[in-house]
Amino acid sequence: MKTKGKSSVLFILCTIAIIAFAFIGFNGLEIGGWKVKSFNDTITKGLDLQGGVSVTMEIQDENVSKSDLEKTKQQLELRVNKIGVSETVVSTEGDRRIRVEIPGKYDSAGIVDDLSKTGQLTFKSPEGEVLLTGQDVEKASVTSNPETGSPEVSLELTSEGQPKFAAATEKYIGKQISINMDEQQLSNPRVDSVITQGKASITGQSSLEEAKKLAGLINAGALPVTVKAASVETVGADLGATAFPNAIKAGIIGIGLVYLFMIAFYRRLGVISAITMTFYIAMTLLIFGEVGAALTLPGIAAFLLTIGVAVDANVLMFERIREELKKGISPKAAVKKGFDEALSSIVDSNVTTIIASLVLYFFGTGSVKGFAVTLMIGVLVSLFTALVITRFMMNRAVDAGLLSKLSHFRVKRG
Structure with missing residues (x-):
């Protein structure tokens, strides 16, 4: 009885948590000035959805x-x-x-x-006077400070740029010489000493990536193409504004039909499937927003496709469980063995889909890449949902007595 009560509480709490997670994700939440953005606010929309x-x-x-x-x-x-x-x-x-x-x-x-x-790279004085251009820079590379280990950008000037830079650093020692690409400032380092040998170091980068970007932009200015x-x-804005609501409407209808089919065909198993699918949908959209993946119409198609993949995993597990129940074993044993039997099929089908999405990503362009990224994220999340979340919910439902009879699994006595 203690196990049954504990499992019942866990099942109910997990169900409430999944529903709350999805509700907050789709609608957002604001409490005392602390705001959780909705999926609509965090997910980047592609051109075909917003123009x-x-x-x-x-x-x-x-x-x-x-x-x-x-x-x-x-x-x-x-x-x-x-x-x-x-x-x-x-x-x-x-x-x-x-x-x-x-x-x-x-x-x-x-x-x-x-x-x-x-692109026009320029070095400017505090008054805005152009002191050097990109043509005066031989190359820029990323180095590290021997004392602090922090990243720096090392500059090597051309023979024409060396005397210009020496004169500039002598005139503006203790002041700042800005590095600009066209009218946008890339860096604004201070001159600490007179540079006469044509080699200088730019400090102040907060990370190695920032130093690499600055060096790359300086080199790009020195080597224009x-x-x-x-x-x-x-x-157009009107086309994008029409496409997004239509895509959402199609998604809601498609997901709703999947839910109805699973509940009508598998009954209590279908309800559990709908709960775990809700977690899957919310988690996938959360990841889209966090990784900054741009959602496009092909991406929405890929997302709906992954919902089919996730449902397919549930169907495989449920059918394996029903086969074990027909052999006369207990529901708890049938759930365990059914998951174990379905594992290889689920993993194989998902791995082949991931391989296909990788091929599309590395060899495709434009919207094809977006489709591949969405498909890959969706398949990975569906695999986690099937093997962890669905299995956990099923075990708790069995222990709680929610799945205790053959009829609960839509199995007739032989």
Whole structure:
């Protein structure tokens, strides 16, 4: 009786926790100035859901290296940030192209013009006078301070840049010389000594990644490449505003039909499946928001597909359990053996789907990659839900007496 009571309490508490988790996730919560954002606020929406401009830029120079491609990508990211756009996606496609997706902006001509300009790196005095340009920089690299171990950016100047830099550091010692890409400031280091040998260190980076980014941008300014718009796509605000509600409506209908089928066919097992599926949906959307994955129409399709994968895992487990019950063993033993028997099939089917999504991600472009990321996240969460959450809830339901008769499993006595 003690085990039954404990399992009943655990089952009820877990059910309430899952429902509360989903409710707060979909509606948000604010208590005493402390706010939990809803999934709608945290998940980044793709262009096809909110409208915007997608521009594919192509490098025109010959013999483009991976380093040149990455530097150009960093330049374009900086230009997009200068436009003042948040939630922008900049990604490489192939070995010469970079796709820039800018949500909420519709002046495609102005954006293409801004992205097509060659980046101009400048070193400026406190008064705004240009002291050096990117042409005066030989290279920038990431090093670490031998005393503190903190990351730094090491600069090597060209023969033409050395006397300019020596004069600048002598004139502005104790003051700051800013490093800018076009009109945007990258760093504003203080001159601690006169630099006459053409080598300097920029300190003050908070992390290795920040130092790498600064070095990459300085190198990009020193080694400019020519880019040209290869394709421009504009999704209007009205189209995006219509697509998102329709996609949500389709998702709700699809999920609702799955719930109805599972409950109608498996009864109490179906109710448990609906509870764990609610956890799965909420957890997947939470991860989307946390990792910053952009949700697109193909992504929603992939998400609905993973719901089918998650339901398939439940069906496999339930059918295995029913087969064991038909052999005459107890419900508790049948649940344990049913899960064990279904484990290999569930893992195999999910692993093959993950492999397929990895192939799509590494060889696909644009929305195909988004589909692959959504599919992979969904499959991994569904695997965890099936093997951990569903199993836990089923065991608690059996111990609580909620699944104690053959009829509860939709099994008839032979």
